[in-house]
Amino acid sequence: MADRSGVTLERMRTFVRVAARGSLSAVAREHGVGQSTVTRHLAELEQALGVSLLSRTTRRISLTEEGARYHAEATTILRLVDEATDEARSAGGAPAGRxxxxxxxxxxxLHVVKGLSALQDRHPRIAIDLGLSDVRIDLVREAVDVAVRLGPLNDSSLQLKRIGVSRRILVASRGYLADHGHPRDANDLARHQAIRMSNVAGSDRLTLRGAGTDVRSASFTGRLTVDHGLAAREALIVGCGIAAAHLWLVDDLLASGVVERVLPDFELEPVPVSVLFVPARARIARVRLVIDALAVLIGQIPGIDQGA
Incomplete structure (x- = not known):
């Protein structure tokens, strides 16, 4: 007979996270505990239930047949507990929690942190863990509630709130242009140094859109490729070359004259901007509030055109 007293929410959460991450050590780091604690929680839960939930080898962790059935029920239970806890905390008051x-x-x-500070001033009971990365993470696997994403999305298991599009332009520092000259048409870009993003597919060729139906294609290559937007910004400032930049990345540099537009009669294809979230988590008041606040905040960032 199963020992129901051994089935605790803490052990259930550990099991669900291990099933999602496929790693005991990753869950230990996530929870801020030792791996032995995670192992103990799993062993105690399996003992209480009287079944094996996980199949462990030296290479991978997978759910047993019983584990898969229990995982589906446990996930639902934990979601309901989170929602009930959220409602209780917020009863008669403001949303609270992490x-x-x-x-x-x-x-x-450059932009979101300032907006989150203002949000937390208005809602001091909400705690926010902000992770910054240009690598697209799995929200469910990483236990992330909400993500701000640039570019097309195709994860059908998640829900998105489309904000608009982010405008992109060509820019370079005054120093670089003084040394190398201003490109006069799209074909001139081939003889210049480009600062490219390694995580943007096809960044070695640009499509430039001018007035009306004027569309040009241009080669865009160079010696420097980076994987972080702030690195591209610094490379621009020190004169490494021309960059295809989001307007929000360089609007202050344009205003101060540190960088100038290149081929100002043309813009690049804009990039979709969305807030992505786990549907079940969006039912929680604090998560809904953050989603709605992000939509407003992002829509006010320079160069992001809402509803486009």
């Missing part, structure tokens, strides 16, 4: 947020690094540093 929200885990992921955001493109440069956008987060």
């Amino acid at each position: 929200v885990r947020l992921s955001c493109t690094a440069a956008l987060g540093v």
